[in-house]
Amino acid sequence: MSSSTDRIVHELAAAARETGRLGIDTEFVGEGRYRPLLCLAQIAVDAPNGIRIELLDPLVDEFDPTPLAEVLADPEIEIVLHAARQDVALLKRTWKTEVRGVFDTQVAAGFAGLRAQMGYDALLREMLRVKLQKSASFTRWEQRPLSEEQRRYAAEDVQHLLQLAVALQNRLVESGRLEWAVEECRALEEVHDSRDPADLFPRLPRIDRLDPAQRAVAYALLEWREETAEQVDRPPSTVLQDQTLVELAKRRPTSRERLKQIRGLSEATLHRRGDALVQAIARGRDAEPIPVETERPPRTDPADPALVVLAETLVRTRAEQEELAYELLASRADLQRIITSWRDGRDDEQIRTLQGWRGDLVGTDLIDLLEGRLALRVDGDGRVVAER
Known part of the structure; x- marks a missing residue:
């Protein structure tokens, strides 16, 4: 076991607890494996002289990740990632922990008037005017030793991560959408890569x-x-x-x-x-026979495609008005489920577009549209307007 790496892990965990946040990214290999192999964990924490960055290499150093795993599981500590889904699932399995307090900068960008699924380098250019080299993205991360180019690339992925989170949070506070972004990030805390x-x-x-x-x-x-x-x-x-x-x-x-x-x-x-x-x-x-489930498929109607287009028009209009990425509000599948539930006279509370901030922003209006209490028209400027 590497005593120096264990010391670094303890120092990183202590810094995260003191400052209340930690940035993390991973490099992994999934091709040709049952589940992805964690090859590197890049950590960024606030330090007196700026940002401290450490690269933890589980393929070389036998270190105990428990102090950092406990930090990841602490909902009082903000865990900053970009495009967090795979990283969260991998860390949960590999370090045997939960991951709470997630703030995903890619998710946040969609609430800050930027496009959904925005890449990390593009987001840094947009928000911080920082350009990454990104020269080692397709290298073999499981091979050792790592090159200096790989180590530089890995460090760059977290070098500006905490600064980016602050910039996005400031913009979201100004627009009153920080709580929306935080709520959306909560769903990422439940992802996993188990194969049941x-x-x-x-x-x-x-x-x-x-x-x-x-x-x-x-x-x-x-x-x-x-x-x-x-x-x-x-x-x-x-x-x-x-x-x-x-x-x-x-x-x-x-x-x-x-x-x-x-x-x-x-x-x-x-x-x-x-x-x-x-x-x-x-x-x-x-073994005992497994009966075929006879659940009735959702009832559809010939008018449904037109209603989906109508509902999508409302959602896209609202997304444009609010400067939100449309994909954050609803998918066509969400809209079809809303229409099917409405037609069947059911309240389907599991549809994300009818829940939380989405429900407040557009969910209620979608139901009103279907009920005839809301209408869409084109104004003199050629824009779609919703009115009661």
Whole structure:
């Protein structure tokens, strides 16, 4: 264990607790693996002489991340990231922690009158007039030693992160939207990269066309595939393709010889994993059948496409008026769900456009539009206007 790295980890955690914030980014490799491998964690904290940046290398130094993991889990400490979803999921799994107090500068940019999904370098140019070199983005981060170019690139990713957060927060305070951005960031705290078979099972192709006994075999094969892929640290599709898995569940072969009749199984797979596949199929045959869910699909109407366009017009108009990225307010799927719920006389509180700040900004007006209490017209300047 590296005592010097452990000392740095403790110092970073102490600085974050003293100042109330920490900036973090990661470099990882996901290609060819079961789940992404954390290759580097870049940390930025406030220091008396500016910003302190440290690069923590889990592939070289055996350090205990617990002090920083506890900081990440503390909702009283602001954790600043850019495009946080993958970083949060990776850190939660790798450092065995929760991540609270997230402030995502990409999310915040959408509330600050900038486009949604804005890249970090573009956002720095826009907000701070800083230009990054970005010369090492496609290098092999799992190979050691890291080059000086890679280390410089990694450090740049957090060098201005805390300053960027302050600039965005100041703009959001002026527009009265800081609370909206913070509320939106809360959802990122729940992301994860776990692969639960129960979540993966409904997404298998044509799974609802199998009978209950076949579905039980498909579930057993799915469990086997996930366990095998994790053991060998390879993408599940390289162990067994989705289409082949469903075909195996449909035919339920009982021997290696019968496995050869299934399209999509290579000779290498039959040689290495043929017995394991037969055993997994046998477990599925002995398991309780899994009935097909008979939930009624949402009722649609020929008028729905026109209503979606009408609703989208209102949302885009409101986004333009408020200088918000349209994507933050609603997707077409959200609008279709709102229309379907309205048509069925249901209050679907799970639709994000009807909740929180979105509900206040446009959700109520969408319902009023559908109910005929709100109308859209084009004014003399060619702009869409909503009026009651």
